[in-house]
């Protein structure tokens with residue numbers, strides 16, 4: 302496939318793959334920008350991805366959201382050259398994935414459970430991958446540490462839990478120290494500690510200047526992890542926005558506060574853009590500021606709070622509203638009875 306080269310693109314530095322976790326220079330960030338341009342995929346007479354265009358930038362986590370069957374995996378597979386688009390194209394750092402001379406060091410990907418030989422240990426699986434790509438043993442040990450697998454590195458993969466398998470997939474994705482990371486539903490199978498770990502990992506990968514593109518069907522999960530959102534439904538773009546704009550536009554940025562000193566707190570929080578309503582004495586619904594500011598203000602004035610709850614549930618509702626018409630198999634009463 303012909304490589305499309307963006308202006309200003311320069312070839313990777315030869316030492317690039319060995320520069321493990323150093324913060325990437327900001328001037329090189331354009332290298333890892335990921336773009337989808339009118340991506341379209343048809344299977345038979347069904348179009349599952351339609352005219353999808355968006356850009357994923359380095360330095361932030363971008364969440365790729367959509368209900369089950371929306372076309373997230375298909376889009377990611379087209380970006381990674383695993384599925385050919387019917388129309389349109391995708392580039393990473395200005396080139397198609399296939400045009401990169403050493404793709405593993407440019408793009409690290411976790412798609413649905415990889416085929417790992419069950420009789421192999423995690424260490425040998427990664428060593429074999431590293432060997433075929435000229436990656437050092439030290440890097441294998443580094444990614445085992447990064448994914449919390451050091452203690453089980455010499456156990457056979459067939460004994461791994463779903464979460465451990467997921468960590469191994471992420472270790473493989475990071476093996477080439479890639480500037481771009483594409484992960485399909487990485488929290489699947491992880492326990493709460495694992496979910497927290499992946500959030501921290503993704504945020505730190507982005508803070509190092511990498512492009513981080515991660516799919517999920519859960520808004521609540523993405524709202525805690527991503528800064529930017531690309532939302533699709535039935536293969537079409539529904540929103541390309543920041544999490545804070547989505548929260549603001551959806552009206553989900555309400556915080557419930559229960560306090561015996563409601564009148565004093567209302568006076569203290571009054572500011573342009575802050576809107577406070579109350580239905581029940583002692584219970585406030587605050588918009589235009591966040592729970593942290595409310596908590597700090599209350600603490601600074603010795604006001605007891607019996608409850609301080611950001612309304613994350615309504616964020617999920619806003620996402621469901623946006624995608625309702627795009628859900629393939631909506632949960633209905635008839636459906637439940639069937």
Ligand SMILES: Nc1ncnc2c1ncn2[C@@H]1O[C@H](COP(=O)(O)OP(=O)(O)OP(=O)(O)O)[C@@H](O)[C@H]1O
Pocket residue numbers: 344349367368369370371372373374375376518629
């Ligand atoms: N190889 C294929 N042949 C035919 N249809 C397919 C194929 N792969 C995917 N599809 C269909 O394309 C649509 C999008 O699937 P895809 O897996 O991309 O969605 P998704 O958003 O990743 O969903 P999920 O969150 O459930 O993985 C679905 O209706 C799926 O059945």
